[in-house]
Amino acid sequence: MDTNDSLRVASLWHSMHAISQQLSPTVGCSGIELLEADTFDLHCFQSLTGTKFFVVCEPGTQHMEVLLTVIYELYTDYVLKNPFYEMEMPIRCELFDINLTQAIQKDRVALLGR
């Protein structure tokens, strides 16, 4: 999946998330948190500023919310504190990528070890 496809998918998700907030029958809904499909699950985390982090995983994967908060922390550290990152641009920060793969490896190892 190249950058343009990722951008297209992400903007689709952003619109769906916003529409779901309006459609919800309950008051004070903050948008879609979990989307369960046949072949995948999509977990979404929305920060206080409205930035959304979503992860696509195998159906039934546990503890994705924890992973998403970890990723949010990595984002605030290695992307927002980087003077060479422009807001709203695709993230091309080496440290963020390194730490992201490490976090996912750790999560996977912990999952398999259980």
Place this chain on the structure above:
Amino acid sequence: MIGVGKIKQYSNVLDRSLSKGKQEVSLSAFAFLFSELVQYNQTQVDNISELERRLEDAGYAVGARVLELLCHREKGNRRETRLLGILSFVHSTVWKVLFGKVADSLEKGTEHEDEYMISEKELLVNRFISIPKDMGTFNCGAFVAGIVRGVLDGAGFPAVVTAHFVPMEGQQRPRTTILIKFAEEVLRREARLG
């Protein structure tokens, strides 16, 4: 009245006692401030070497002040006159106060007599910074190089200080080396002192 203490209210920072040291600052706060410093300077310059020079100048101002403060606080107003003395002062005391730990290593250059290197696995100022590929060899550690240059200049050891990335085998991230090249007069004076 019993129990009434006298609380001194200092109206400005210059009235406060100098010896109240060991204040810790949030790393995130510093990281954001430093990031903004780099971004601001980026808008003012046209090329990378200008940016490095500006960061170094900013560090120079810090270094000059840090030298005075630490001489008063840590060393009881004693002055370093020997080369190794000032280098170990920078390597241990200055690093400890600024970054919370002593520098990883201090080495003497093998090719030239006047070169010394302070190495660090990862400089604190570079902790959250990823340099984009098109900026080549630019290193935000130029700020730290400026601090070292300020300290050395103020102590009477004029030098040219630069920061370099040194790739290490087996490590994903390169090590950072602060290269210190002393001026001629320093070496002559050192030789004279024996």
